[in-house]
Amino acid sequence: MRALPVLASAVDFAKKRLKAQQQRGQVNRYAKHLFHLPQGEQRYRVGLYFADEMVNAYQLRQWYAPLQQLAQSVPVVVITRQPGTALALSEECPLPVHLAPTIGDVEALIDSQRIDVVFYVNQNIKNFQMIRFNEPNHVFICHGESEKAYMWSNQLKSYDYVFGAGQAARDRLAKNLRNYDATSRTRLVGRPQIDTEYLAPYSLNAKLPTVLYAPTWEGDRPSMNYGSVTSHGVKIIESLIADGGFNIIFRPHPRSGVNVEEYGADVARIRQKLSEANPGSAGRLLFDDTAHWGWQWSKADACITDISAVAYDFLATGKPIFITTPVSPEAVVADSPALEQLPSLNSVQAENAAELIHQALEMEDAERNALIERYFGDITPGASMSRFISETLDLLDN
Incomplete structure (x- = not known):
């Protein structure tokens, strides 16, 4: 019986090799x-x-x-x-x-x-x-x-x-x-x-604040299961839509649903909810699957995301941000100043996401400013790009 999986693996390898040869011929x-x-x-x-x-x-x-x-x-x-x-x-x-x-x-x-x-x-x-x-x-x-x-x-x-x-x-x-x-x-x-300046592919209602919800994927192992779409996501979107006072940018991770079918199905559910609510909404309700990442930072006034790189990209803007709390007990959560000091959002609180964001938009957060310094250093315009280029050029001479 073991010969069957081995044969299937060999056939799969042969197909991939043939495809690679065909692609190289095309090149x-x-x-x-x-x-x-x-x-x-x-x-x-x-x-x-x-x-x-x-x-x-x-x-x-x-x-x-x-x-x-x-x-x-x-x-x-x-x-x-x-x-x-x-x-x-x-x-x-x-x-x-x-x-x-x-x-x-x-x-x-x-x-x-x-x-x-x-x-x-x-x-x-x-x-x-x-x-x-x-x-x-x-x-x-x-x-x-x-x-x-x-x-x-x-x-x-x-x-x-x-x-x-x-x-x-x-x-x-x-x-x-x-x-x-x-x-x-x-x-x-x-x-x-x-x-870097990024051109936004969408127009938004400039009279309303914009919320970016950018969850990560479900991960490829239990320790990396930080994704919040299934545990938080639907409730977050329902809360924001019901409030009626926001533009919404929902940007799921491009690998969402690769390992867990239910996770991908919940992404599709959120997409449908946004599509159905958008015609009657004062705000723009967007399902963002564009290729480029960056324009969302300048357009969004607040962000909800998971333990992921999105949190740190958005942190540098100085705007309000919430980090979702993983529901999986196996997800590795490190002790870090960011996770300890930035506002968290558990799966129960997700139902009140709109109210929490309204409150955050009205508050000044000194702790967040201190975190930015620790995580990014000088973020005055051009400072990061200058350091990246300088450090790279320095290695060319070593």
Whole structure:
């Protein structure tokens, strides 16, 4: 009987390999620029390594703007391993995209270019196929600051440096990683994404406050089960709609429902509720599945989110924010100033979300301002972007 699963696995592998071969053939015929290796002063100096499929492209999109700024000083490239991903990114990415599907292709890239810094936005196992090269500085920049256990994974020891947002990131690593010099191996760059202007794809009722509800997904293991859509989400949206005094931006995580069907079904329920209520609402009720993340920060006056990177992106705006309390007892909740001091929202309180937000909009929060300093440092316009570029250029000379 065991032969059947093995046979099925072999067939699945063969299908994936055939698909990859077909995609590579398509690249060779129609997108040869994805194999281009520049010469002379145009050789790449900085690479962002992305070995994933397009389903995780959200992790790299938020770095487009900072890397574009960096590219004004040195040539930057996005390095991909999958033909399908390379083709898709070449249509949307404002930076050069290079396809290196085999180890030989990766070696050719390293040997022919002057890459001194390689950035990583996730913990894909294929990262280690690039990390084995000694010449570049390997830098983990992640796809967002958060208090998830992911942020102090032992895998971080594999990178030469971690670019963290502020002192809280350094403290987090010092506390949780053994035999790791967090002082020398973390560089604090703020959150350069907040220094980028984003065009909003929607118009809102400017006379009403706007609430952003941006929950994370259900996670791929019990310890990462921070998602609030099923436990909180429907009640939050119902409360906001019933109040009638808000614009609503509901932005679910793009991986919602991948592992738990019910979670995805509840996202669909919320979408339907917003659609049905929108025609008679004074505010704009949006289901936001746009590709880009950033314009929501400037448009929203308050935010409800989970233990995720969204919390830290929005924290830097200085506006009111609520962090949902996970209902799963297995979810790892770290002791952190942010989780201790920012207002929490449990599943029972979710029914009164509208009232709590009205109260928060009328209050001044000195503790929140102190948290911003600890988590991001100087957030005056341009400061984070300047630090990111400065720290990167410094590594080119080391």
